Amino acid sequence: MGKAPHAQYIYRFGLNVQDGNGSMKAELGGKGAALAEMAGMGVPVPPGFTITTAACRYYMKYGEAPPSLRHELKDAMQWLEREHQKGFNNALNPLLVSVRSGAAVSMPGMMDTILNVGLNRDTLDGLAMVSGTPRFAFDSYRRLLQMFGSVVLSVPKKLFDSALQSILRAAHVVSESELSATDLKALAFEFEGIILKSSEIAFPADPETQLDMAIKAVFSSWQNERARYYRRLNHIADDSGTAVTIQAMAFGNSGATSGTGVGFTRNPSTGEAAMFGEFLADAQGEDIVAGVRTPISIAELDRIMPDVYRELRTITARLERHYGDAQDFEFTVERAKLYLLQTRSAKRTTMAAVRIAVEMAEEGLISRLDAIKRIDTSRINEILCPQLDTSGGQHHCVAQGLPASPGAAAGRIALSADAAVAAAASLGDPIILVSQETTAEDIHGMAASVGFLTAHGGATSHAAVVARGMGKCCITGAKDVRVDASKGTLHIGPCSFAEGDWLTLDGATGKVYAGRLPLLASQADTSHLKTLRTWALELSAGSVRANADTPDDACAAFQAGASGIGLCRTEHMFFAPDRLHHMRTMILAKNTAERECALEQLLPMQQADFERIYRAMHGLPVTIRLLDPPLHEFLPAAKDVAQDLASAIARRDDEAAATLETMQERVAELTESNPMMGHRGCRLSVTFPEILVMQVTALLQAVLAISKEGCTTHPEIMLPLVACAEEIAFLRDLIDKTAESLFKNTGHRLEYSLGAMIELPRAAICAETFAPYVDFVSFGTNDLTQMTFGFSRDDSRRFLDVYLEKGILSDDPFLTIDRVGVGGLIQMAVKKLRAAKPGIKIGVCGEHAGDPASIAFFVSADVDYISCSPARLSLAQFAMAQNASDPAQDIASQSHIPALV
Numbered sequence: 092m093g094k095a096p097h098a099q100y101i102y103r104f105g106l107n108v109q110d111g112n113g114s115m116k117a118e119l120g121g122k123g124a125a126l127a128e129m130a131g132m133g134v135p136v137p138p139g140f141t142i143t144t145a146a147c148r149y150y151m152k153y154g155e156a157p158p159s160l161r162h163e164l165k166d167a168m169q170w171l172e173r174e175h176q177k178g179f180n181n182a183l184n185p186l187l188v189s190v191r192s193g194a195a196v197s198m199p200g201m202m203d204t205i206l207n208v209g210l211n212r213d214t215l216d217g218l219a220m221v222s223g224t225p226r227f228a229f230d231s232y233r234r235l236l237q238m239f240g241s242v243v244l245s246v247p248k249k250l251f252d253s254a255l256q257s258i259l260r261a262a263h264v265v266s267e268s269e270l271s272a273t274d275l276k277a278l279a280f281e282f283e284g285i286i287l288k289s290s291e292i293a294f295p296a297d298p299e300t301q302l303d304m305a306i307k308a309v310f311s312s313w314q315n316e317r318a319r320y321y322r323r324l325n326h327i328a329d330d331s332g333t334a335v336t337i338q339a340m341a342f343g344n345s346g347a348t349s350g351t352g353v354g355f356t357r358n359p360s361t362g363e364a365a366m367f368g369e370f371l372a373d374a375q376g377e378d379i380v381a382g383v384r385t386p387i388s389i390a391e392l393d394r395i396m397p398d399v400y401r402e403l404r405t406i407t408a409r410l411e412r413h414y415g416d417a418q419d420f421e422f423t424v425e426r427a428k429l430y431l432l433q434t435r436s437a438k439r440t441t442m443a444a445v446r447i448a449v450e451m452a453e454e455g456l457i458s459r460l461d462a463i464k465r466i467d468t469s470r471i472n473e474i475l476c477p478q479l480d481t482s483g484g485q486h487h488c489v490a491q492g493l494p495a496s497p498g499a500a501a502g503r504i505a506l507s508a509d510a511a512v513a514a515a516a517s518l519g520d521p522i523i524l525v526s527q528e529t530t531a532e533d534i535h536g537m538a539a540s541v542g543f544l545t546a547h548g549g550a551t552s553h554a555a556v557v558a559r560g561m562g563k564c565c566i567t568g569a570k571d572v573r574v575d576a577s578k579g580t581l582h583i584g585p586c587s588f589a590e591g592d593w594l595t596l597d598g599a600t601g602k603v604y605a606g607r608l609p610l611l612a613s614q615a616d617t618s619h620l621k622t623l624r625t626w627a628l629e630l631s632a633g634s635v636r637a638n639a640d641t642p643d644d645a646c647a648a649f650q651a652g653a654s655g656i657g658l659c660r661t662e663h664m665f666f667a668p669d670r671l672h673h674m675r676t677m678i679l680a681k682n683t684a685e686r687e688c689a690l691e692q693l694l695p696m697q698q699a700d701f702e703r704i705y706r707a708m709h710g711l712p713v714t715i716r717l718l719d720p721p722l723h724e725f726l727p728a729a730k731d732v733a734q735d736l737a738s739a740i741a742r743r744d745d746e747a748a749a750t751l752e753t754m755q756e757r758v759a760e761l762t763e764s765n766p767m768m769g770h771r772g773c774r775l776s777v778t779f780p781e782i783l784v785m786q787v788t789a790l791l792q793a794v795l796a797i798s799k800e801g802c803t804t805h806p807e808i809m810l811p812l813v814a815c816a817e818e819i820a821f822l823r824d825l826i827d828k829t830a831e832s833l834f835k836n837t838g839h840r841l842e843y844s845l846g847a848m849i850e851l852p853r854a855a856i857c858a859e860t861f862a863p864y865v866d867f868v869s870f871g872t873n874d875l876t877q878m879t880f881g882f883s884r885d886d887s888r889r890f891l892d893v894y895l896e897k898g899i900l901s902d903d904p905f906l907t908i909d910r911v912g913v914g915g916l917i918q919m920a921v922k923k924l925r926a927a928k929p930g931i932k933i934g935v936c937g938e939h940a941g942d943p944a945s946i947a948f949f950v951s952a953d954v955d956y957i958s959c960s961p962a963r964l965s966l967a968q969f970a971m972a973q974n975a976s977d978p979a980q981d982i983a984s985q986s987h988i989p990a991l992v
Contacts, residue, residue, distance in 0.1 A: 100146045101163040104130040105138030105174050113414075118143045120334030122193030125434050132413060134406055134431050138174040139188070139338030140167045142306065144195065147332030150310040167337075168302075175339045180298040184221055185214035187231070187340040190305040192312060192333045197435055198321050203242040203312060205305045206375060207235035207340060209298040222345060226272035229279050230344055234375060236282035236294060239301065243308040244290040254281050268373060302337070309335045341423040341430040344375050348396070348427045351375055354389045356407050357417040359439040362446030362619075366390070366404060375423075399429050410434050415457045416465070417447050441470045442614055449619045452626075459626045463972045466623070468943040471966045472497040474620065476562070479597045480609040486595075487605045489583045492544070492569030494601040495555035500542030500564040501595040501607045504588055506576040508536025514591070515539040523594050525581055527574055529554040531724050534666045537561065542596045544603060546572035549888030556873075556938060562647075562962025564598040568888065572603075624965055627972035628652050632950045635967045636712075636958035638936060640664065642703035645713075647961040652968065655712035656704070657869060657958020658809075658936035661786060662720050664700050665693070674725045679757050683781060690785040697786060701793035705804050712805055714869070714936075714958075716848065717786050719811040721771040723761035732758055767877065772812025772850075776822055783822065787829045795839055806843045809869060813847045816860040823864050848936070849920055850874035858920035862927035869958070870917055872937025872945075876904050879913045905938065908945040918952050925953070934958060943970035950974040 102111035102119055104127040111119050113128030123141030130136050142160065149157045172178050177186035190205045210218065210232050219228035240246035255267065258278050262270055270278070286294045295301050312318060313333045322329060343351035354368025369386035372395070393400040403422060406429075410418050419437035423430045439447065448462035457465075476498030502521035505511035511524045512535055524540040526533070528547040534557070537543060542564035543554045549568055558565030571584040581588040586605060588594070593607040614620070636657030637648030641664075645656060665674045670693060677689035705713060727735075736751040763769035776783035787808065794806050808826060813819055823845055834840045846867035849855050855875070861868065877884050882891070884905055894900045908914050917935075924931050934956040939945035941963030949957055950971070959967045 098143075098145055098157070098159075099163075100143050100157060100160045101140050101167045102127065102143070103138075103140040103167060103170060104136065106130070106133075107174070108138075108170075111141065116195045117331070118145065118334070120144060120193030120195055120336070121197050121435050122191060122433055123334045123336045126336065126338070128413075129410070129431055129434060132409070134410070135429060136432070137339040137341045137430050138171060139336060140171065141193070142335040142337070144332040144334045147310045147313060147334070148330065150307070151313070151330075151332065156307065156310075164302075164306075171337075171339060177339075179209050179302075180211075180214065181217065182213050183217045185209060185217050187218075188302070188337050189340055190302070190309060191336045191338070192309045193336050194313075194327070194333045195331055196325070196327050197438075198318060198325075198327070203238070205235070205238045205242055205308070207231045208239075208301050208305050210235050211296040211298065211301075213296070214298075222342070224272070224346070226275060227342070227345060229272055229275035230267075230270075231342070233275055233279040233282055236279060236286065239294065239305065240282065240286045240290070242312070243304050244286060244292060246286055246289040250285050250289060251282060254278065254285060306335050306337075309333060338432075341425045341432070342375070343371075343423040343425060344373055345425050346373055348424070349373055350396075350424050351422070352386075352389060352392070352424075353419075353421050354403075354407070355417060355419050355437045356411045357437070357439075357443070357447055359417070359419075359437050359443055362439065362443035362450070364447075364450055366407065396424065396427065399424050399427060402429050406431060407434075412456060415451070415461070417451075441467070441473045442617070442620075444470075445474070445617070445623055446619045449622050460630050460972070460975060462623060463627050463630065463969060466969055466973075468966050468970045468973065471969060473599075474614040474617075475962075475965055476564070476598070477613055478599065478611045479595065480611045486608055488602045489586050489605050490569045490571045490603040492566040492572075492601045492603065493549055493555075494598050495549070495552070495567040496558035496563060496565035497598045498542075498562075498564040499595070499597050499599070499610050501593065501610060502541050504581055504590050504592050504594055505536065505540065506574050506579060506581060506590055508533035508539075510576075510590060511536035512539045518591075523596065525572065525574060525594070526554075526576075527572075528552065529557070531662075531666060531720065532727075534663060535668065537563075542566075542598075544569060544572065544594070544596060546570060546574065548885070549891065552885055552888070559938070559941065559960055559962060562960070564596050566596050566598065566601050566603060569601075569603060620965075624652065624968060627968045630975045631968065631971045632974040633954065633971055634956040635964060635971050636714075636934070636936075636956050637961045637964055638940075638958050639704070639961060642700065642707050644961055645704045645707035648964065649708055649711070651961055651964040653711070653961070653964055654956065655714075656708060657714050657934050657940075657956060659704060659713060659715045660719065661697070661716060662718055662724075664697060665725060670696055671725065675754070677782075678722045678725060678761075679753055686779065687781050687785075690781060694785050694789050697789035698793045698796070701790055702797055705793060705797050706800075706802055708804070710802060710804050712807055714807040714809050714846065714867075715786075715790050716809045716811050717773070718775055718782055719772050721761065721763065721766045721769055722775070723758060723763070723766065726754065726758050726761065729755070729758050729762065767874075767883065773810045773818050773822060774812070776810070776825070777818065780825055783825060784829050787826050788833060791830055791833055791841065791843065792837075794841055794843075795837060798839075798841070806841070807846060807867065808843060809846045809848055809867075811848045811871070812850050812874070813861070814851050814853050815857065816864060819845075819847055819861055819864040846932075851878050852916060855916035855920040859923035859927040862924060862931065865931070867932035867934065868920075868924060869934040869936045870920075870954075872908060872913065872917075872935060872939045873905070875916065875937070876909065876913050876939075879909070879916065880904060902944075907942050908939045908948050910948055914948055914952070917949075917954075921953055932956075941967050943973075946970040947974050 109131040111127035113124050116124045119141045126136055146157055146160055168179055172186055177184050179186045187207045187209045190208055215228045219225040237251045241248045258274055262274050283294050343349050350370055350372040351374050352370035357364050358367040368389035370389050370392045371386040417437045418434045421433040448465040451457045452459050452462040479499040502523035505514045505522045505524050511522045515522045521541040523542050524536050525544045528545050537557055543558055545554045545567045546569055552567050555565055555567050573582040579590045595604040595608040634654035636655045637653040638658040639645045639648045639656045640660045673689050673692040677686050680686040732755045739748040739751055810822055844866035847865050848871040849868050850871035933954045935949050935954055936958040940957035941959035
């Protein structure tokens with residue numbers, strides 16, 4: 092078995108004793124630590140003691156309580172008898188106790204409580220005499236029998252409920268509060284029989300046996316299914332264990348001047364600074380939870396027990412000031428005497444959390460940084476995105492997929508990108524784009540839609556990434572979805588839909604519903620959220636930029652307080668229908684001269700886009716990334732070209748056939764076995780320098796054009812997918828020559844910066860060699876993760892879910908940064924770059940820049956800024972502020988942050 096380690100397993104609390112304190116949650120659980128803290132503050136709590144979580148861990152390991160616990164328990168009970176001036180198993184003046192669980196992390200309702208432990212037939216008369224009523228004694232006894240039977244002896248609760256209902260019917264009353272002493276006596280004795288018959292064990296009359304069995308039942312309840320499920324859901328460690336708090340009973344069921352209640356110091360739904368809760372007269376705590384009687388508002392306590400109400404308000408206000416947070420409390424009134432049984436930080440809605448944090452900071456109870464740190468960034472999207480309104484009852488769920496981007500959306504079905512654009516224009520209704528999967532070529536249809544549903548893909552597929560970037564709802568991997576775009580039909584399991592039918596997506600759960608369901612609007616414009624976000628910008632540990640590819644994205648980013656654009660992907664500008672033709676002409680060109688001719692058509696379009704983006708950002712820095720994807724992405728798929736060619740030949744359209752034959756040849760030439768590692772990134776600029784020249788010219792001309800309007804900016808040019816310093820040196824020389832030629836022709840000069848994206852392991856390892864040629868670098872963590880793991884972001888879903896289920900990976904590396912591998916490369920590169928060029932600016936512009944856990948790592952890695960999609964800016968701003976080390980830090984360096992408008 093092994094021996095128990097030498098340890099103190101019991102900590103006492105009361106008016107004259109306080110062994111523990113509120114900092115000991117790991118040992119005493121949240122409940123025990125709070126009781127110890129309250130006792131130390133002089134708050135009226137019934138005296139008691141807490142058995143530590145260490146005893147539970149011992150019990151889970153060895154199957155029995157630590158040997159030394161029995162001696163400590165005996166001493167603690169003797170102390171409690173003296174403290175409460177009653178005796179355990181004293182027939183004339185019995186001491187009864189409650190036995191409650193209490194984990195270090197609050198697990199409301201997951202483990203059961205046992206009240207009135209110590210009562211038996213011998214002590215019933217004494218309790219009746221002390222209380223002045225036999226009814227109270229039998230009521231307490233039947234409660235003990237039911238709780239002990241259910242929790243300790245696993246007697247089905249329905250057996251007790253059935254017996255109670257029989258007594259109620261026989262007495263012609265509705266609730267047990269109306270039963271007489273005779274009725275309750277009969278019910279209690281019937282409960283004894285139920286226990287014996289169901290468990291084949293008689294209810295133990297000996298109080299010490301009751302207590303011993305109750306303690307072990309609480310230890311065992313740590314492993315019940317409800318508790319295990321709750322821990323999995325909330326990422327609570329299985330081996331932390333629960334404490335057990337044993338406390339002298341305070342009887343709320345002692346008559347009209349007694350009762351029990353639960354409350355919050357502030358409204359947990361709205362955050363309003365007013366006490367909120369319920370009170371039930373002549374009742375014990377379990378009566379409120381059971382719901383068999385209707386409680387009154389806690390405000391009504393002011394009318395029926397004004398002295399108790401005033402004392403409660405004074406104490407709970409003091410608790411809130413002491414803990415610096417809204418409290419969830421439980422209390423009992425025994426014959427007009429108030430006892431606090433529990434206090435803990437109150438669970439609350441996200442909107443309530445925002446309001447409470449802001450108002451507490453404004454009241455001087457907490458600092459602004461504390462207010463920001465109170466917000467669970469993972470829940471920010473609850474108030475930034477529309478949500479499904481489920482108040483109307485049951486709805487018909489037709490499919491379940493992966494919740495890839497939050498929010499909710501209802502719209503008419505479109506089965507292709509072109510159909511989405513057409514439907515949005517003609518119908519005027521919101522559109523849901525449904526497809527097997529999406530590609531870069533679908534961007535125009537995605538822009539026209541309010542949400543996306545795909546049969547394939549995971550949380551990092553193309554549809555998911557674009558959706559999060561656009562701030563739109565997306566469900567991926569809905570395996571029951573089958574799209575037939577040629578026939579305009581959609582099958583989801585046994586259900587059939589046509590284009591134009593309504594669907595509703597719930598991005599919070601991944602559920603797809605037939606029809607149009609109501610949505611709750613975003614609450615992003617509330618004054619409290621704006622205030623908190625302003626504080627976050629002031630206190631941020633670094634600046635937060637936006638990934639913005641269009642002027643509309645740039646406007647949204649500026650409105651949301653972005654400190655600039657950290658990534659503008661120019662390839663997205665070429666997929667628009669009016670530009671795709673020129674892009675394909677350039678790709679199909681037979682020589683440089685033909686390519687330059689096509690690029691001349693694209694140059695003014697690129698320049699116009701850049702001008703609008705610069706204007707939208709009002710002088711804040713903008714990083715333009717040169718063309719990155721392989722050229723084949725701008726061409727139709729090989730099978731589509733083959734079909735079109737066959738059709739042109741069939742209808743004898745020689746001109747179209749000739750063009751399609753050329754395109755087919757070019758598609759074949761550009762098709763690569765592994766395009767992710769093929770002819771893309773800076774390699775395009777090396778092999779087709781005319782593309783770089785066009786983009787740099789458009790970029791610099793745009794800056795010169797807006798400068799005539801009085802708008803100044805410092806352009807930042809970024810090279811994608813660099814692998815070695817020689818590439819950067821070659822391309823920097825080409826960029827500088829292009830710029831010099833432009834300056835000479837226009838007679839105007841301007842300063843610009845050149846940077847590189849670190850997306851390859853080699854680039855990270857050799858980062859110091861880049862320093863002489865670049866002014867900044869930015870980690871593209873999407874590709875860096877792919878290259879480091881050797882995982883394809885689009886294809887890895889086939890096995891990545893299995894890795895997560897089996898615990899091989901703890902997190903999806905495409906959603907939360909892999910600190911050891913990918914993170915190790917980032918830390919190495921930052922250290923080398925800072926040593927080689929101390930003033931270099933370093934950022935992160937991958938998908939991870941919108942993940943709070945990853946942001947914490949980037950701050951620790953000493954990056955200067957992060958850049959995420961406009962839709963995730965608020966989340967990133969809060970996360971960046973939460974990682975500020977000093978609340979009084981000088982924020983002069985944040986002067987580039989614009990005021991929220």
